[in-house]
Amino acid sequence: MHLPENSVQIEQWLQLIRAKGIGATLFKRLLDYFGDVEKIMGVSSAQLTKIEGIGDKTAERIVRSRHDFDAEKELALADKLGVWLIHLNDERYPPALKAIYDPPPVLYVKGTLMRADNLAMAIVGCRRCSHYGSEQANRFSHLLASAGFTIVSGLARGIDSAAHHGALAAKGRTIAVQGCGLANIFPPENKKLFEQIAESGAVLSELPLTYEPLSENFPSRNRIIAGLSMGVLVIEATHRSGALISAQAALENNREVMALPGRVDSPASSGCHRLIKQGARLIDSVEEIMDALGHIGHGLKNHAQTTAGQAEQNVEETLFDMSRLNLSPEETLILERLNSEPVHVEELIVQTQLSAGQIHAAVIHLQLKGLIKQLPGSLYVRRH
Secondary structure (H helix, E strand, O other), rough: OOOOOOOHHHHHHHHHOOOOOHHHHHHHHHHHHOOOOHHHHHOOHHHHOOOOOOHHHHHHHHHHOOOOOOHHHHHHHHHHHHHHEOOOOOEEEEOOHHHHOOOOOOOEEOOOOHHHHHOOEEEEOOOOOOHHHHHHHHHHOOOOOOOOEEEEEEEOOHHHHHHHHHHOOOOOOEEOOOOOOOOOOOOOOHHHHHHHHHHHHEEEEEEOOOOOHHHHHHHHHHHOOOOOOOEEEOOOOOOOHHHHHHHHHHHHOOOEEOOOOOOOOHHHHHHHHHHHHOOOEEEOHHHHHHHHHHHHHHHHHHHHHHOOOHHHHHHHHHHHOOOOOOOHHHHHHHHHHHOOOOOHHHHHHHOOOOOOOHHHHHHHHHOOOOOEEEEEEOEEEEOO
């Protein structure tokens, strides 16, 4: 498979982000101030101290170390592994992720990124999940992927793996974000799943290729999961689960937070119940998710207005795409016959000349895509 081209100037981006004292937030401040990575690589320590958060010592550390990282060696290994790299100023960079407070300056990608991935939903939860949790993660993921959503998760054991499997079973797209470099696969038993995801979506990381899966990497990984998505659904989580970090990141970046309730005596659901008490949307159906995302769309659009014009345009295009989610001929036929006035399912059968089975399947998919709503008594109306 032919790899996409790396972003221009990617060598300098890699060297700068690996300089001592620079993280994602400080990198963004530098870029906003100086405008170009090439310029940042040549400025003096005195010029660097003009940036908020950079004192004399930090400036000197950056200047001394900004050429230390062997970008040429890193890119050679990436090519060998079938990985390509993209930076923040590349138009292919995910616009929703670019809009967060501290977007990763560089993303390592194994697989493909598509414009359709702008319509993404994160499904996360604990590693030691129950059968109920695994089943629900798989089910919600399958339904959402069938409706055109890209499923985002973290490739971990338990809920994450079930979510990826559900999307793959629906022949949909899924993105995994690793808390280690892409030369490693964590957990190791997910090697086959890693490869399947790379074939029908992407595995991402912001870390150098050989970085190990250390515990301190995972909170940062979770902000990427939330940033790529319109909302985060927590299926099962203990009160100390890393999934709660994804939920917090979602809140901080104006994303919808949703949680699936579980048994009141189950420790695996204690984190979900706490989220619900704190205001997360209680989810018991895919239609609930669609209702939740109907509100967050405006929030994402407003949030994008504070970012670069291109990011704003991309987010607006994403929201526009929500009404054009690969409609089948049957779905199109039904949608054309619905408006704000309720129509009974029997009347739809008469008007469309479709069978009851075809109608039933199509209205389910239209509900999943957020385009119609079912009312009591087998009545349907079009959403506006």
